[in-house]
Amino acid sequence: MGRAILVTATDTGAGKTFVSCLLGEAMRRKGFSVRPLKPVESGCETGADGAPFPGDASSLRDAIAPDLPLSAVCLYSLAAPLSPHLAARAEGVTIEPGRIRSAIEGAAEASDLVLVEGAGGIAVEIREGYSFADLARDVRLPVLVVAENRLGVLNHLALTVHFLRSGGLSLFGVVLNDRTRDPSPARERNEAEVRRIAGDRYLGRVPHGARVLPEGILSGVFGLFPP
Numbered sequence: 001m002g003r004a005i006l007v008t009a010t011d012t013g014a015g016k017t018f019v020s021c022l023l024g025e026a027m028r029r030k031g032f033s034v035r036p037l038k039p040v041e042s043g044c045e046t047g048a049d050g051a052p053f054p055g056d057a058s059s060l061r062d063a064i065a066p067d068l069p070l071s072a073v074c075l076y077s078l079a080a081p082l083s084p085h086l087a088a089r090a091e092g093v094t095i096e097p098g099r100i101r102s103a104i105e106g107a108a109e110a111s112d113l114v115l116v117e118g119a120g121g122i123a124v125e126i127r128e129g130y131s132f133a134d135l136a137r138d139v140r141l142p143v144l145v146v147a148e149n150r151l152g153v154l155n156h157l158a159l160t161v162h163f164l165r166s167g168g169l170s171l172f173g174v175v176l177n178d179r180t181r182d183p184s185p186a187r188e189r190n191e192a193e194v195r196r197i198a199g200d201r202y203l204g205r206v207p208h209g210a211r212v213l214p215e216g217i218l219s220g221v222f223g224l225f226p227p
């Protein structure tokens, strides 16, 4: 049975898919079998068949597991650009957390590492009353937080870390992601503060336009696989 982690973020658009693709590719190059999952994707464009096309799931699949059918990566593709629970409600879709939990467990049985990408941040609800934090607790997923390097991230990260710890969840790592390259005084100073907030869970910084993940982040992930 492999390991599974939840990739969440300080906010939507912070870089979960970008970092997950690089992480999955790197683990694959190291000889691990990796399965991506984006269990619920909202805000999907309309695909050629007229159905919502899950772009994140497609990027994850293409980067990490090109042979997987998209339906094995994304269980619920929703069109509305809303939180999953609201998009599902708007489209008359009933999201079943049990189906998502089974998919994670099945993928973990079939691989060394499952990367589960959330939607938005950790408190986002998959269905009303059931958040990604609840999913992480139920399936015992250690949580990797992608923190976008911008003004405001220190507050978002402190809240996320506090929320995880107070809910008894396992904070596996924090990466600081330079999603943009715009210079700003905050971006220059954030890394030291992120280290202070995340402590020994800080794994490293992903440069803008990175094609591979820094070694420090990868060695942190190898910590999931004791020799």
Ligand SMILES: Nc1ncnc2c1ncn2[C@@H]1O[C@H](COP(=O)(O)OP(=O)(O)OP(=O)(O)O)[C@@H](O)[C@H]1O
Binding pocket: 009, 011, 012, 013, 014, 015, 016, 017, 018, 019, 056, 118, 119, 120, 177, 178, 179, 180, 206, 207, 208, 209, 210
């Ligand atoms: N380090 C980076 N360098 C260059 N571009 C980046 C970087 N990180 C993220 N991006 C780009 O920023 C955009 C948002 O990133 P991404 O889609 O990974 O965010 P997300 O957290 O997965 O968003 P969502 O909440 O919608 O799933 C994408 O176009 C992505 O390619």
Ligand SMILES: [Mg+2]
Binding pocket: 016, 017, 018, 056, 117
């Ligand atoms: Mg994404």
